[in-house]
Amino acid sequence: MLEKILKVLNVITQVILLLTAFVSLLTAYVIFAPDELPKPFRLVYAYDASFTTPATASVEAAPVAEEAQATTAAAHEFIPGDGVMLNMSTKIINLVDPTGRKYIRVTIVVEFAPDDPEYASLPEEEKTAYLTSFEEKLTSRLPIMDDTVITLLSTKTYEDLYTAEGKEKLRTEIMTTLAQKLPDLHILSIYFTEFVVQ
Numbered sequence: 530m531l532e533k534i535l536k537v538l539n540v541i542t543q544v545i546l547l548l549t550a551f552v553s554l555l556t557a558y559v560i561f562a563p564d565e566l567p568k569p570f571r572l573v574y575a576y577d578a579s580f581t582t583p584a585t586a587s588v589e590a591a592p593v594a595e596e597a598q599a600t601t602a603a604a605h606e607f608i609p610g611d612g613v614m615l616n617m618s619t620k621i622i623n624l625v626d627p628t629g630r631k632y633i634r635v636t637i638v639v640e641f642a643p644d645d646p647e648y649a650s651l652p653e654e655e656k657t658a659y660l661t662s663f664e665e666k667l668t669s670r671l672p673i674m675d676d677t678v679i680t681l682l683s684t685k686t687y688e689d690l691y692t693a694e695g696k697e698k699l700r701t702e703i704m705t706t707l708a709q710k711l712p713d714l715h716i717l718s719i720y721f722t723e724f725v726v727q
Contacts, residue, residue: 607642609718615639615667617674619723622682631687636723637678642715670711677706690726
């Protein structure tokens with residue numbers, strides 16, 4: 530009886546070791562193999578917002594909005610992290626693919642500078658009231674932003690998006706397109722809180 534138990538434990542130990550070796554090899558392949566090779570999934574990279582200058586990109590990309598932004602910038606210079614965040618919710622969008630099986634699952638947060646030039650000097654109660662009305666204004670524009678993002682993403686391929694450069698290019702394209710569609714609003718930055726391409 531004891532021999533049977535030892536044989537079963539020996540088999541279980543060998544299976545666990547084989548599974549551990551397989552998972553280790555798979556992890557090493559996904560991490561270290563070049564991105565050109567087929568992989569069961571891709572790594573998603575986190576970015577430090579200080580490496581990009583999206584505020585500059587949106588101003589250059591949207592000359593139509595310069596007048597509206599000039600009054601805001603004169604009163605207080607908002608930088609990414611100082612603005613009002615609008616979560617655009619999670620979207621699952623089919624990518625351009627002959628098989629129709631590639632898609633992206635992305636959650637985007639857009640940061641806007643307040644459009645009141647006096648915002649920085651307002652008392653707290655007035656700031657709260659202003660933020661409520663500003664957030665309502667942003668929410669009313671959400672269908673325009675959703676349509677813009679969905680239309681833009683549906684023109685992308687898997688190869689366009691899975692690299693770090695592809696994600697940064699997409700961030701800039703989204704800012705540029707939204708700045709053109711919403712010329713009265715000043716976009717400070719775009720944040721990806723979820724980004725899965727499959």
